[in-house]
Amino acid sequence: MTTELWVIGGIILILICFSFLFSGTETGMTAVSRARLHSLAASGDKRASVVERLIERKDRLVGALLIGNNLVNILASSLATSVLLSVFGDRGVVYATIGMTVLLVIFSEILPKSLALFRPEQFALFVSPFARFIVFVFGPVSSAANFIVRGLLHLFGVNLSSDANMVSAHEEIRGAVEILHREGSFVKQDRDRVGGLLDLAELEVSDIMIHRTAMKLVNAGDAPDVVVREILQSPYTRMPLYRDEADNIVGVVHAKDLLRALHEVGNDPAQVDIMKVATKPWFVPDTTTLRDQLNAFLRRKAHFAIVVDEYGEVEGLVTLEDIIEEIVGEIADEHDVDIQGVKQEADGSVVVDGGVPIRDLNRALDWNLPDDEATTIAGLVIHEAQMIPEEKQAFTFHGKRFIVMKRNKNRIVKLRIRTAGEPGALG
Structure with a gap:
């Protein structure tokens, strides 16, 4: 009888070791970084490729591991109960329940899962052969069980297939x-x-474009020397040309092309034919996403586009630099006009020009003001107030206190912003 008890005890120990593997594998496979796995697989790690294939069908993998884990846990508990019943009688059930609970919780749950969470990639790679074998053995049973589960959940209005990718x-x-x-x-x-x-995929060119009211234009109908002087005195490399009215954009002049043309006529501005120097303007819809516009800029090897609305009216302009600045932040060179429109005051408040984009303000000050309904900070105040405020009017929303400092006709020119609740936030 003693030998038989030792044999059963050894079997229980082996089953607990298998339970350790099942629990650890489940945690390691679900916690592993797919990006790290892809990198390892690309570098030639065959085990990483195995893990990648296994987690492609995570429901089948987890189902197979749970089936195996429950089998060994139930078998280990049954063997322990039978042994302790033969030794202690009816009290053996209590001893077996307490003893197996302690062993399974510590050695088959907490220990393997803690280890797997500590080093998920290493653990997943180590147990990949074991996981592949378990999926091969229990995979069909797991698929059948998952089919039943999906059917039961469907009765309660839960569709796992549609909810699987809720997080993009x-x-x-x-x-x-x-x-x-x-x-x-x-x-x-x-x-x-x-x-x-x-x-970039969520923003449109209308969110970052230079509005038509702030565009610097050159009249193609002016005298050639006047046009040349305006372009060369401008801080911008490219300048749009208009004829008769500002909405009639007829070309875009690059300063380098203009200098080349000047050299060809002996540096006599009066001899320059500005329309021959200008390139054809490129018009883009204001609803184009920044991702699409960036790809279009790169594909056409262009840097400058005129933004129009659905009626073909000029809304503004957008440049390649504008889009790049959305990624890397403000890019300044020696010719940029250093007007940020944001000034930090000694009392902790911030004085902001009304035309400053909300995204730029959020990025500079690490704020979270919403930019869904408005592009500029003045637009946000008007949207929230549902009116065009008067000077010295104050509003509190999104955790900030906004005071209108200056207004020009229907435009908010300058605002003071401070955190709501700070001293002085009431006025």
Whole structure:
């Protein structure tokens, strides 16, 4: 009888070891980084390729592991109960329940899952042959069980197939970057750059364009020397030309092309035919996403486009630099006019020009003001107030206190913003 007890005890120990593998494999396979796996697989790690294939059908993998884990746990508990019943009688049930609970919780749940969470990639690679064998053995049973589960959930209005990808890849990356930033692995600038790159598919050119009221234009009907002087005195490399009225854009002049033309006529501005120097303007819809516009700029090897609305009216202009700045932040060179439109005051408030984009303000000050309904900070105040405020009027929303400092006709020119609840926030 003693030998038989030792044999059964050894079998129980082996079953607990298998339970350890099942639990650890489940946690390791579900916690593993797919990006890290892809990198390892690309570098030739065959085990990483195996894990990638297994987690492609995660429901089948997890189902197979759960089936195997429950089998060994039930078998181990049954054997322990039978042994302890023969030794202690009816009290053996209590002893077996307590003993197996302690063993399974510690050695088959907490220990393997803690280890797998500590090093998910290493653990997943180590158990990949075991996981592949288990899926091969229990895979068909797991698929059948998953079919039954989906059917039962469907009765309660839950469709697993449609809810499987509720979190998009962009949201997953954005969330991971935000966590890394909180943990100190990503500085704010790196977080903003990744966020800006992800935002390209959600923003339209109308969100970042230079509005028509702020465009610098040159009248093609002016005398050639006047046109040449205006272009060369401008801080911009490219200038749009209009004829008769500002909406009639007839060309775009590059300063380098103009200098070349000047050289050809002996540096006599009066001899320059500005329309021969100008290139044909490129018009793009204001609803074009920044991702599509960036690809179009690269495909056409262009840097400048005129933005029009659905009626063909000029709305503004957008440049390749504008889109790149959405990713890397403000780019300044020696010819840029250094007007940021944001001034930090000694009392902690911020004085902002009404035309400053909300996204730029959020990026500069690490705020979270919404930019869904308005592009500029003045537009946000008007949207929230549902009116055009008077000077010295104040509003509180989104955790900030907005005071209108200056208004010109129907435009908010300057605002003071401070955190709501700070001293002085009431006025």
